[in-house]
Amino acid sequence: MSTDLPGPAMPAPPAAPAPAAPQAQGVAIAAALGAAIVAGLAYGFIAKAIEREIGWAVIGIAAAVTFTLGRLGGRGQALPVIGAALSVLGLFFGQIFTMALFGHQELGISVGDLLTSQLDLTIEVWKGERDIIDLLFYGFAVYFGYTYTTKFATS
DSSP states (O other): OOOOOSSOOOOOOOOOOOOOOHHHHHHHHHHHHHHHHHHHHHHHHHHHHHTSOOGGGHHHHHHHHHHHHHHHHOSOTTHHHHHHHHHHHHHHHHHHHHHHHHHHHHHOOOHHHHHTTTHHHHHHHHHHHOOHHHHHHHHHHHHHHHHHHHHHOOO
16 A cells, blocks of 8 residues: 555755855955954044944944855854954944044044054043943944844855
């Protein structure tokens, strides 16, 4: 007695995409770090040009970081967490760079010195400029960094 049922055969479910090779993920992380730095520089230049910071720019920072990370790195399990961390880093660097640009204008110290030998001064000014709304934007950096990495990931 046969157990075959009449009718069309059901197709097999599609196989899950394989995670990206570790080497590709390393390249993706390095490229995303570069994107975080470039996005942070853009944040600083824009903030200096308009004489104020725009917290919502964190969405653009996260998009630049995570597009790079997701497209180059694929669907690695750790990549969304790394995307969140690099988005936070991009925002932090953008804010520190902004403080260095304003510090150069106010104090006459070079931006390079404010980001290296005088970094403690720059960070103290940065701390003094932060308020509760900045926590919200850092939270957005985590959220968008994580979700956009997943969204942009390819196999």
